[in-house]
Amino acid sequence: xxxxxxxxxxxxxxxxxxxxxxxxxxxxxxxxxxxxxxxxxxxxxxxxxxxxxxxxxxxxxxxxxxxxxxxxxxxxxxxxxxxxxxxxxxxxxxxxxxxxxxxxxxxxxxxxxxxxxxxxxxxxxxxxxxxxxxxxxxxxxxxxxxxxxxxxxxxxxxxxxxxxxxxxxxxxxxxxxxxxxxxxxxxxxxxxxxxxxxxxxxxxxxxxxxxxxxxxxxxxxxxxxxxxxxxxxxxxxxxxxxxxxxxxxxxxxxxxxxxxxxxxxxxxxxxxxxxxxxxxxxxxxxxxxxxxxxxxxxxxxxxxxxxxxxxxxxxxxxx
Numbered sequence: 624x625x626x627x628x629x630x631x632x633x634x635x636x637x638x639x640x641x642x643x644x645x646x647x648x649x650x651x652x653x654x655x656x657x658x659x660x661x662x663x664x665x666x667x668x669x670x671x672x673x674x675x676x677x678x679x680x681x682x683x684x685x686x687x688x689x690x691x692x693x694x695x696x697x698x699x700x701x702x703x704x705x706x707x708x709x710x711x712x713x714x715x716x717x718x719x720x721x722x723x724x725x726x727x728x729x730x731x732x733x734x735x736x737x738x739x740x741x742x743x744x745x746x747x748x749x750x751x752x753x754x755x756x757x758x759x760x761x762x763x764x765x766x767x768x769x770x771x772x773x774x775x776x777x778x779x780x781x782x783x784x785x786x787x788x789x790x791x792x793x794x795x796x797x798x799x800x801x802x803x804x805x806x807x808x809x810x811x812x813x814x815x816x817x818x819x820x821x822x823x824x825x826x827x828x829x830x831x832x833x834x835x836x837x838x839x840x841x842x843x844x845x846x847x848x849x850x851x852x853x854x855x856x857x858x859x860x861x862x863x864x865x866x867x868x869x870x871x872x873x874x875x876x877x878x879x880x881x882x883x884x885x886x887x888x889x890x891x892x893x894x895x896x897x898x899x900x901x902x903x904x905x906x907x908x909x910x911x912x913x914x915x916x917x918x919x920x921x922x923x924x925x926x927x928x929x930x931x932x933x934x935x936x937x938x939x940x941x942x
Contacts, residue, residue: 678868681859684789690875691724691790697880698921700724706883707837717813725790726809726823728879730836731886732871733783735826736894738878738886739871741779742770743826750797750805752782752856759863765870767934768896768903777805779825784852789859795823796849800841804828808843810851820844827894835887877934881927888913889931896935907935 694700704723708715735743741755748754758772765771774782777797784795784807794810807823820843824830834840843849863871878886892909895901901909914928 678863678865679859680789680857680861680863683863683868683871684786684859686872687728687786687875688725688790690872690879691721691728694728694875694879695720695724698923699880699882699885700727702921703727703836703883710837711819713813713816713819717815718811722792725792726787726795726821727836728875729783729786729790730823730825731879731890732875733779733786733825734890735776735779736890736897738874738889738893740765740767740769740771740874740893741782742773742894742897743776743779743828744773746773746775746778748775748778750777750781751854752778752785754778755782756857756861759867760861761864762867763864765867767937770897771867771870776826776828780805780807780823781852781854781856783807783823783825785854785856788852794849794851796851798822798841798843798846798849800843800845801829806841807852808849810849820849832887832891835883877930878927880923882921882924885913885924885927889927892931903935907932910935 700723704715704720707713707723708718731737732739733741735741746754752774755772755774755778762771780797784797787795787809792809794812795807796810798806798808800806807825809821809823811819811821813819821837822839822841822843823836824834824838824841827834830838830840878889881889889910892901892906896903896906910928910932914925914932917925917928
């Protein structure tokens with residue numbers, strides 16, 4: 624079986640987020656303006672807006688909120704939270720566990736090759752998620768084998784920040800660790816102690832397989848201000864095609880309760896299929912082997928590997 628091939632260095636260095644430096648400056652102005660509407664108080668998730676199909680953005684936000692509540696007791700969420708609070712020297716009651724569940728769930732869903740099947744590519748689009756939503760609006764036949772949308776690192780980060788804000792979690796904005804690369808940052812204010820900036824790498828550009836949520840590879844304090852992303856990229860009434868809406872919820876059920884390590888391995892397997900470095904059957908076989916190697920590991924991890932293998936074998940391979 625072939626190994627997973629890394630992205631060529633020339634592609635990584637041209638992640639434009641490899642857009643011209645002038646666009647970076649424009650993006651900074653854009654974010655400053657967007658932050659002008661920020662307020663410190665908490666806000667509840669979006670209320671459902673009436674829709675003929677019942678599958679608009681507001682309904683998706685409401686369903687993700689319910690999924691997050693159910694996932695709070697999963698082994699992957701609990702283990703991730705313990706690791707996160709330990710790494711920052713926090714007591715578990717110093718931050719809202721429900722906020723952590725939302726930011727982790729949406730990170731794994733919307734990241735490059737995450738379980739909502741968004742894929743990184745150079746697009747030269749502005750640093751917002753508008754074009755992702757345009758692609759999703761016409762995605763009537765989502766497949767586990769193919770991306771639901773393609774986006775650059777700044778678009779992925781904006782998509783993540785937008786959805787987290789719609790779920791009612793505050794303090795997520797965009798961060799440029801390099802002039803040509805963007806990730807998200809969650810600015811966390813514990814009940815006691817200093818402010819914490821959590822790097823949320825929505826792509827693996829410039830990162831290794833060991834880098835994931837809360838990576839220390841980038842220093843988020845190198846940017847003076849993290850402006851909260853408050854731009855409304857699409858209205859709550861924006862339609863999400865029902866097949867895609869249902870796909871997002873199914874994928875969340877299949878994968879979101881697994882551990883950080885398992886989701887990272889599956890993310891790389893999924894990317895290998897998107898890039899056609901591996902066939903779906905090769906990726907499925909690798910997932911089967913990883914599930915067997917778990918032994919008596921968490922049930923959610925075994926289920927995630929099994930679900931991925933089934934997904935890879937769910938339909939004829941596209942040519």
